[in-house]
Amino acid sequence: MKSFIFKAQLMAVAVLLSACGSDDDSQPEATLTHYTFQVDVTxxxxxxxxxxxxxxxxxxxxxxxxxxxTASTELEVLAEGGDNSQLLAMAAAHQTTxxxxxxxxxxxxxxxxxxxxxxxxxxxxxxxxxxxSVVSMLVNTNDAVTAINGQSIASLNVGESVTFTGLSYDAGTEANTEHADHIPGPAAAGGMQEGFSEVRDDFVNQVLMHSGVITAADGLETSVLQAEHRWDNPVMLVKVSRIE
Incomplete structure (x- = not known):
């Protein structure tokens, strides 16, 4: 009887040691690939x-x-004053960024x-x-932005590049007065050149394709913009090249 108990104890110890020493359940470390992209914005x-x-x-x-x-507050801050810090912070906090x-x-x-x-x-x-994605403000406007929004670069191999064009959008957060007090760009020199305002006074309050500026040359008395401040789409050229 004692011999049987002793043999059972030995078997239990052997099973325990085998379980402790096994690495079969360990997961292999994920292999990482390093990516470097050069983004040229014109x-x-x-x-x-x-x-x-x-x-x-x-x-x-x-x-x-x-x-x-409706534009997010982060987009509004960029669209009205050219400050990209909040939009970048929002993007950085996103789980897929x-x-x-x-x-x-x-x-x-x-x-x-x-x-x-x-x-x-x-x-x-x-x-x-x-x-x-690339976003920027046209600073001689009230709240116009240009953007390429979520364009795929997954298929680029090292040494390859792809080109996108950015159209102009009205953020819909500020009325397009073209007044020197409401435009932050150099065309409004001499005015208050206010950037971001928490007050949304554009009755549309949604992002739309921009219809362009009217300008003083077209008879808008409040405007500090001239004919040269008009633009045609596209307004931005973006070339993405995979370096590594």
Missing amino acids: NMTAAQPLSPVAVMSHGPELELLMVGS LATMSGEGVLTPGTTESVTLEFERPDSDDELDMQV
């Missing part, structure tokens, strides 16, 4: 400086603006700025779409 207008661009890479679930929908970056300064007409997006992503996410 201002295509004649006399509309663009505010520092907000550039980001993210998944399809993040929508920065949608025609027919891979990288965010701000341009260094105002992008004057005809000039190009390069912004680099760099991040790592697990290879297991290869089937998920990688998108790029």
Whole structure:
């Protein structure tokens, strides 16, 4: 009887040691791929400086603006005053965002700025779409923005590039008075040049395609804008190149 008990104890210890020493249940570490994209942004207008661009890479679930929908406060802040910090912070907090970056300064007409997006992503996410968005304000306006919104860059191989064009949108948060007190850009020099205001006084209150400015040249007495401040679509050229 004692021999049987002893053998049973030995078997139990062997099973316990086998269970403790096994690594069969451990999960392999995810393999990461490093991505580097160069985003070249060009201002295509004649006399509309663009505010520092907000550039980001993210998944399809993040929508920065949608025609027919009410602008978020973060978009309103950018559209009225050119401040991209809140929009970038909102994007950075989103679970699908891979990288965010701000341009260094105002992008004057005809000039190009390069912004680099760099991040790592697990290879297991290869089937998920990688998108790029770029948003900026036309600063000689009340609340006009230009944007490329959620364009796919997932198929780009190293050395390849793709080009997008950004149209102009009215954020629908501020009436288009074209008055020097309500426009932050250089055309309003001498006025208050107010940027963001919490008051939404545009009766539309939704993002729409921009119909363009009227200007003093067309008889709008309150306007500080001239014929050169008009624009045609597109207003922004964006070239995305995969470097790594």
